[in-house]
Amino acid sequence: MILRTVFISAMILVAAGAHAQTGAPGHYQQLCAQCHGSNRLGETGPALIPEALSRLKGAALVKVISEGRVATQMPAFSERLTQDEIAKLADYLTQPLAESPSWTGGDVATSRSLAPGYSPATAPVFKSDPLNLFLVVETGDHHVSVLDGDTFERLDRFATPYAVHGGPKFTPDGRFVFIMSRDGWVQKYDLWSLREVGRVRAGLNSRNIAISRDGKWLAVANYLPNTLTILSTDDLSVSRIFDVADKKGTASRVSAVYQAPTRNSFILALKDVPEIWEISTDPDAKPVYEGLVHSHESGMTEAIPSSQGLFARRRITVSRPIDDFFFDPEYRNLIGTSRDGDRGVVVNLIVGREIAELPLSGMPHLGSGISWIRNGRRVMATPHLKEAKLSIIDVKDWSLVDTVKTDGPGFFLRSHETSNYVWADVFFGPNKDEMHIIDKQTLKIAKTLKPVPGSTAAHVEFDRHGRYALVSIWEDDGALIVYDAATLEEVKRIPMRKPSGKYNVYNKITFSEGTSH
Numbered sequence: 001m002i003l004r005t006v007f008i009s010a011m012i013l014v015a016a017g018a019h020a021q022t023g024a025p026g027h028y029q030q031l032c033a034q035c036h037g038s039n040r041l042g043e044t045g046p047a048l049i050p051e052a053l054s055r056l057k058g059a060a061l062v063k064v065i066s067e068g069r070v071a072t073q074m075p076a077f078s079e080r081l082t083q084d085e086i087a088k089l090a091d092y093l094t095q096p097l098a099e100s101p102s103w104t105g106g107d108v109a110t111s112r113s114l115a116p117g118y119s120p121a122t123a124p125v126f127k128s129d130p131l132n133l134f135l136v137v138e139t140g141d142h143h144v145s146v147l148d149g150d151t152f153e154r155l156d157r158f159a160t161p162y163a164v165h166g167g168p169k170f171t172p173d174g175r176f177v178f179i180m181s182r183d184g185w186v187q188k189y190d191l192w193s194l195r196e197v198g199r200v201r202a203g204l205n206s207r208n209i210a211i212s213r214d215g216k217w218l219a220v221a222n223y224l225p226n227t228l229t230i231l232s233t234d235d236l237s238v239s240r241i242f243d244v245a246d247k248k249g250t251a252s253r254v255s256a257v258y259q260a261p262t263r264n265s266f267i268l269a270l271k272d273v274p275e276i277w278e279i280s281t282d283p284d285a286k287p288v289y290e291g292l293v294h295s296h297e298s299g300m301t302e303a304i305p306s307s308q309g310l311f312a313r314r315r316i317t318v319s320r321p322i323d324d325f326f327f328d329p330e331y332r333n334l335i336g337t338s339r340d341g342d343r344g345v346v347v348n349l350i351v352g353r354e355i356a357e358l359p360l361s362g363m364p365h366l367g368s369g370i371s372w373i374r375n376g377r378r379v380m381a382t383p384h385l386k387e388a389k390l391s392i393i394d395v396k397d398w399s400l401v402d403t404v405k406t407d408g409p410g411f412f413l414r415s416h417e418t419s420n421y422v423w424a425d426v427f428f429g430p431n432k433d434e435m436h437i438i439d440k441q442t443l444k445i446a447k448t449l450k451p452v453p454g455s456t457a458a459h460v461e462f463d464r465h466g467r468y469a470l471v472s473i474w475e476d477d478g479a480l481i482v483y484d485a486a487t488l489e490e491v492k493r494i495p496m497r498k499p500s501g502k503y504n505v506y507n508k509i510t511f512s513e514g515t516s517h
């Protein structure tokens, strides 16, 4: 009887196994799982879940499965699968996982690896100014180039995790840098030794990172799971994981995390609940009270601190979720918008509430905002992802000072303390090959560059002295073009694989007003 039961169970298992081996799930397990993980959460290859594939869908996804990816381990499957099977496999990858995956502190710790043979250098292994280096993220083949900011000589080019997004974050002394991928990998790189130190997977689908004022902690904002992971910058070990949910317990994705240097804290934008979080990075932070608690001991209703000291968490309630921020230079206020909204709200971080509202239609990209002094008053500018304009806002009274019409919606803005101009790309539409150079005082377009007709020109960063402005030609066989920031003439062109963002060590560690933080 027992034998018979075992036999029947085995038959069921075989049948289930055979069933699992048919159709798209079967093709996935046979052909993809080895690199992308049997659970689709990624291993040597990237995660293949809707959250990670939102930028690679439909025909583009079918093309990658059919033809593979040049210069990667991804092979072409057009000879092993029919067009119909490939279409079904692509469709399967865009289906959500049956259960929301978890990624615990233990998983983060297990993923951590330190580069064998790495030892820190006692001085830079090059002669260049270590604070005038640039990191250029080349998304075409998932590498970063390290450039000397005076000569533009390439000092190193290293492989990153797949699909790096957002600005790398530097330690306050500019010695180490942390780079994050959309699949949640954080890579630590030593800018003196020009060597990777190690990497860790802090989340499954992550948004960006921020470093604490003292350089000891790195916060990773995650969509999946709904957490904020705090790592020790020293050895990438997990220090704390916050499960993110509002007061009522509704879980939320974390849209972004930023350092507020004057407040010695991290500020979090939450995607799904109307709260902003502030997490202190001050070991002596004052207690945070989150409401009244009835004490059985005293029989009284008392305010009990919910947290204090390092990583004390404060909630700021807002009228609706805000997922894109710009901070004033003192980090007293932030302006936020939700991606579907047409207004901005100003939240005062000291009193912890909304203090003003301003009309901002056309999806402002506040994260790219920059500020400067115009006619004695500090203004900030933001591009809009859906309208061909820049909005100029007075950061004292929060009025909309002016609107600069552009040749198309833009993504990024840049300037420098020493420059008279704002550089604004025209990222979307037929004029994506243009770069406007706008006078900071008159707000008139002084010149429009078209570095490579037909190719997207995007994202600018200045060197530490403001002498040069670097522009990306955002194509697989693209380039980085160095302009003289005063004469606006081209100085040098360096071939690169889809260079996206570029980041100057000095401008970032000094929170230059002309660059995003």
Ligand code: DHE
Pocket (backbone or CB within 6 Å): 055, 139, 164, 165, 166, 167, 168, 207, 208, 209, 255, 256, 367, 411, 412, 459, 500, 501, 502, 516, 517
């Ligand atoms: Fe980004 C920064 C969010 C799409 C390239 N992007 C950021 C930051 C956020 C953000 C919150 C600030 C992080 C930081 O630096 O700490 N980005 C979003 C989105 O919500 C959006 C619109 C949709 C999404 O897919 O997530 C988006 N971003 C893109 C792109 O499509 C871009 C152009 C190409 C890519 O690499 O995916 C892109 N984002 C960038 C870059 C930065 C960035 C290059 C760093 C800007 C900087 O100069 O600091």
